[in-house]
Amino acid sequence: METTPRPHTGRKRSEASRLAVQEAVLEMLRSDGYAALTFDKVAARAKVGKQTIYRWWSSKGALVLDALADESSERIPEPDTGALETDIAALLRRSFEVLDGDKPTGPILKALVVESQLHPDFLEQFRSQFLERRRQVLRVLLERAAARGELPPTVDHELVLDQVFGALWYRLLFGHAPLDRAFAEGIARQVAGLNPDAKPRARARAPQAGRKGP
Amino acid sequence: METTPRPHTGRKRSEASRLAVQEAVLEMLRSDGYAALTFDKVAARAKVGKQTIYRWWSSKGALVLDALADESSERIPEPDTGALETDIAALLRRSFEVLDGDKPTGPILKALVVESQLHPDFLEQFRSQFLERRRQVLRVLLERAAARGELPPTVDHELVLDQVFGALWYRLLFGHAPLDRAFAEGIARQVAGLNPDAKPRARARAPQAGRKGP
Amino acid sequence: METTPRPHTGRKRSEASRLAVQEAVLEMLRSDGYAALTFDKVAARAKVGKQTIYRWWSSKGALVLDALADESSERIPEPDTGALETDIAALLRRSFEVLDGDKPTGPILKALVVESQLHPDFLEQFRSQFLERRRQVLRVLLERAAARGELPPTVDHELVLDQVFGALWYRLLFGHAPLDRAFAEGIARQVAGLNPDAKPRARARAPQAGRKGP
Amino acid sequence: METTPRPHTGRKRSEASRLAVQEAVLEMLRSDGYAALTFDKVAARAKVGKQTIYRWWSSKGALVLDALADESSERIPEPDTGALETDIAALLRRSFEVLDGDKPTGPILKALVVESQLHPDFLEQFRSQFLERRRQVLRVLLERAAARGELPPTVDHELVLDQVFGALWYRLLFGHAPLDRAFAEGIARQVAGLNPDAKPRARARAPQAGRKGP
DNA sequence: AGCTAAGCGAGACGGTACGTCCAGTCTTTGC
């Protein structure tokens, strides 16, 4: 009859395996997309037993989320340019760079969306650990602007968050138009324009936001 | 201008099979969800050969999209209340009803997003046959408003489309907040507020849009 | 109550189609063997509707048998060299030529064996219309030799037929050794040797019948 | 000479599955014949995953051949009566019993012939694992007889093998005459008669070997 | 000349089996 709580016995988790798996996941997501990501292939590419994966990751979503968390430095700094419009534009531009850069996280994020739709448990994780963290960044910007009087108190910040990030995800997922500088600035301008006192800067009609034409 | 020399030869497509398949798809989607939808089972339930399904539908997404198109009367009428804000609010409210009603299409649309991320071919179909059709409805409303002088000519309509529909999909997919009347009206108000001349109606700070807390 | 036999009305069978089908069958049997012979492909290659094939040929076996009957001139002449051994050798050599020639019938015969094993009805046809016809040729040679006193009356002719044709089919089907001149002459010699009075011609041990070595 | 550095790792092949598959194959062969034997149904009846079957058996023929090999004790003892004629007769009689007995293997062998004609890969297996094994038994008998001086050195043993087994397969496949004792003895007698010194035993003309008539 | 009865190529139909792939689990050996 064993009564001592027995702190731990047996072999410890292999850090090498953990890293190999995450690297394999990232590579496969980037090269072939989410559809080609299977437990079998991850195990084969990482030179790891399948059981090891199942032991440590509860689902494919956890696998992907984990890989991403490891990838992106988790700290997202808020821009602080002094004006809401430029703050938002800066935030979006930086986001777009991460999505489209040389190690693009766009495909990975799309994979996470897929995963979140297939597994409700994962949706909860994704929302709290990923989406909400991004919302919080923008929320701070909005509150700061409101404090400065740049935004009237009638503006519903949560609604603005939905519109800004909604537009971002919408373009990311469906790809009908690019995530470019024009897009970032267009959104920023509209949010800033919520202030009825803002005297609109003189400007020409915004370009067609990078759709097929020039 | 006749270009097809051979009008058609061979047996014609069976309407009965087409309908049986679509009905089976809808039933299965609603009873067991997208994950349980397989070509094998659709064929079995519809009493149809698998080949017949593969012959006419290029992917599982096409199958679902088609079933959905058949389900909803394909014509989406534009509201015409005389003012942009109320037009948009009406459009969104009606959309939300379809998504959440007694025959909810919300889960089906989420499934289509998944499908579109897994199969690029289907993404193209989904964009042109579904998304673009919805965009066009709102585009008409915006143009009408611009003609009336309700929107300054500097406003980029495509950007507005991205923000409105982006917010909708964002909430639909991630479910952090409901698709309710307050959301519809909040969005509508913001878009209408793009007009710098609009004198903001007197109103209290919008409620927190039905989030968990008050 | 129809009593008049009504001679015939309607379009007549298309001879062009009949020939196209038979040619297609022969070509396919020769090039890819029986396994690649499918109704679909025959129809496609012959540019003929599938129904036309099903209308006129009751089974794949009928198709193959028909093609063969058309191919080989049905009359098989008996050799008559004056001696049983040379008669048999000549018969076999001629058979081997047909099997391996520029329009080889070997693959076709193998196909008929397959067919006969799968369809008992066809086995009966194959036996009476094909196998027995070949047996009869050799049977005549044996009877002629017996009449000349070359074979003792104790020899069971049917048994000899089984051994001669058995050996032929055995090599044809399993391909462990070639159907060559040495084989023909070896068999002929042994049958002729059934006569105990025959003074064996002086000869060296027969070669290894053309197996891998020379 | 150790060449395999890795002894073996991973789960071992399941003997239970192997046996279940073989039993299923034999049952199905006997109850419904070769035509009804499909991988799908074998898997279903044996309660085994299809992949397991494909993993261990390269073709349907291999499946059947294996089941058969397991069935019959693989060791085929050579008869040793002291005389070639009686040896051969004994060998053939015993073979016929297996083919026609209460668990008849005749139909299964016919199926293997079909399979070998359809799949060249399997033909090779069938030849080396089945046909050649039987040839070797008779080859030993012939060599023994030659050593005793019962057969002249001019006799080509391979040719004799082709004639003996050829006759057997010929009757088995086409069924024009039975595989009976008379057949066995008739063949044995002829082979033994290849010795020109043998004084033929006095005997009446062999009966018609059981053909339709008496 | 018009009518009716086949036959024609084309090709869609419901089915069945194929051979592959993956999910998740289980078992074996080694560390």
Place this chain on the structure above:
DNA sequence: GCAAAGACTGGACGTACCGTCTCGCTTAGCT
């Protein structure tokens, strides 16, 4: 007790054929 290897059941995938069933057209003899 963890890890790599790999076999296990189960089940969907997408393809190939089977034998049948339209489809619109052509060809023939009969009225």
